[in-house]
Amino acid sequence: MKIVTIVGARPQFIKAAAVSRAIERRNEIKPETRLREVLVHTGQHYDQNMSDVFFKELSIPKPDYHLGIGSGPQGKQTGRMLETVEEVLQQEKPDWVLVYGDTNSTLAGALAAAKLHIPVAHVEAGLRSFNRRMPEEVNRVLTDHVSSLLFCPTAVSVKNLLAEGIREGVIDIGDVMYDCLLYYRQRIDPSLATLRSLEILPEQYVLATVHRAENADSAERLSAIFSAFGEIGQRLPVLLAVHPRTRQYIQKYGIVVPLNVRLIEPLSYMQMIEMEANARVIVTDSGGVQKEAYFMGVPCLTVRDETEWVETVESGANVLCGAQQERICAEFQACMDREKQQIPVVGFGDGQAAQRIVEALEENRVGGNGIGFEG
Template sequence: MKKIVTVVGARPQFIKAAAVSRVLRKSFREVLVHTGQHYDYNMSDLFFQEMDIPKPDYNLHVGSGSHAVQTADMMVGIEKVLLDEAPDYLMIYGDTNSTLAGALAAVKLHIPIIHVEAGLRSFNMQMPEEINRILSDRISALLFCPTDAAVENLNKEGITQGVHQVGDVMCDAVLYYAKKLEQKPKEAYLEKLKGLYRPAGTPDSWYLATIHRAENTDDPEKIRGILNGLEALDAAVVFPVHPRIRGLVDQAVREGDYRNILFVEPVGYQDMLYFAKHAKKIITDSGGLQKEAYILDTPCVTVRNETEWVETLRGNHNILASPEAEDILQKVMQTKIESGSKKAYYGNGDAAEKITKWIEQESRK
């Protein structure tokens, strides 16, 4: 049986790996490597438990650091795993430092790279994720694209070999786990809203907000602008606080009186899906949550100047906003989805099966 080493390190990658591994392991031996890029319990261990993801065979415990330090430490650890395991392929997901570290370690050892979620582009070279995407795509042997736009992006860059449009594995995960949400009563989800600064309460309706990207968190003024916009909304805002911005949120809360925002610890994937599905709208800078919002038919406002998920912008399913209170408030309160505009841009929940079939075909060559 052929062997694949899979590298994951961040919340979205755990979700994608859960969808693919369920199918992949029927035909291949998979060795799972967790870099430790997300090392908080609520951002990592909890996901493996509740999503039935196999326990990682290796945990590199890299943790935080500058981009150079983090990526270098990951490469050292991944290289050792690859030398010990001698896999037939290395599989990476998305656009994190874990993605790039895995790709660079494998290509130096002449191990073919499989990139799931290839071809995405925001065309903003100031984003670390954009650099990670471009470099990983350039050195991958099999590139599994979630959308037609992703295939076209690669074509424009001269990358045509090994490219396959398979749909989005995140869609697989959302459709699979969304079926399980109503097995628990609403109260079981609301009890997870334990406030970081005061009791969070049990709202009847809510908005869901997440903010963590560098362009929104590199300046305390931006965070305050975003929080001020959320505070002015007409319903409670459930705001799971990413560990990366906990210090900034602490400072903002000390300096302001935020009574409408329910700051809580990061929640598990199924809890997050529940809050997303039943939210009035979602306000985020997360690529994954934009897409989940689209699949769940929840309107979304993205606090960024651009998005790699361009399909979500059609029909006002997703609206871009600046990190300013007035713009966020206006976009959230005034924008409505256009009736009949929903399309199956991300597939029908069978991307993992298509990926596995293409790898099987490649492995027989």
């Protein structure tokens, strides 16, 4: 059986690493019927800090195809991906196309496969923020509606799909990111090399990430968030791992970075886990970082108006603050006034999601290579 895996952004590299390991383990057990994975990197994240370092650090096999799409307007980027991914699929004729998350790479891979009548399997299916102005929301909804297997990370995501009339192929397999964290957290450098390189002590800093279009593209929201960082920084320094997109808009809008806010380069996955685990508070608009904060028992303030990871909010580990300076600062103060505590991780599986994905792909194989390639 042949599986084409399509990735393009750093969260997808991390999730794909877990599934690739599960495929390798399965092949070791059943070498007579090996599964073949063909890895396609669209190039959505393309620089060293956002792409190459993840493949090296996570021991992900070198992509079989690197499409080199790069950045660009939403429609243009997705269109170029759709065209080039289709060419790969026509050549490879896989049994399954496996896509992750909610990026333009996700949607392009799913649409290209669906139009060629190749079954699509979607990891992190059923997530909903219920805000159709978010490009990610549009991508995940459309991908779910063309997928044959929908791998849901939580019971809430299953309910979301049922509410949209999607019942066939829906499986609650747990969260692949939880698999990753359990696996890689044991491999963090015990010397805390990243903290030492930044000359920062454990729990003596706030870790921040801001990259979503709703924040980075808005001068008003981005200014308010930085004003909040400046106020927070009077108590603890803020380390902002700057996405290239955000750096561009900081310059475009002429936003003054407060003296107590340090802009640092994007971190590798292992560096990010180390920094998250030792932060006093995390401020982010990233879905993945919200979950990792929850998994590690670090208070999280989410600078968005809604989240697809409602379980983290309901647990009390995560607070939605929007881009309101007063709200962000007030919630930060509340975090500082109480002791950190590990909240039990509930509803995200047992760390075996990747194995279940591989088993489901085998059990639900539709047919031989080359389904519906006329056209």
